[in-house]
Amino acid sequence: MEKTSLHLAAFAIVWFSKNGTFAxxxxxxxxxxxxxxxxxxxxxxxxxxxxxxxxxxxxxxYRIN
Known part of the structure; x- marks a missing residue:
């Protein structure tokens, strides 16, 4: 289960960075x-x-008095 979550998170980071959807x-x-x-x-x-x-x-x- 941990590997699946890690792979999904890595995929999401790559996907969003390629599409320019970060701030x-x-x-x-x-x-x-x-x-x-x-x-x-x-x-x-x-x-x-x-x-x-x-x-x-x-x-x-400039300052005018």
Whole structure:
């Protein structure tokens, strides 16, 4: 009985991996986005990168007083 269960589990893993039914990342069509939140004495700045952006992507940030 144990061998049958093991064979069935191995078959299921191979079957699902061949058919691509394992979890996949579903990417929408977002754009880059920025958000700034002002605290009492500072400003928190964050932005969203695209999923296919390089790790070397850089931005220039300017502040106007």
């Amino acid at each position: 996949q990342i579903i990417m929408g069509n977002p754009d880059r986005g920025a958000i700034a939140v002002k605290n009492a004495d500072s400003i928190f700045l964050s932005w969203r990168l695209l999923g296919n952006d390089s790790k070397n992507t850089a931005f220039n940030i």
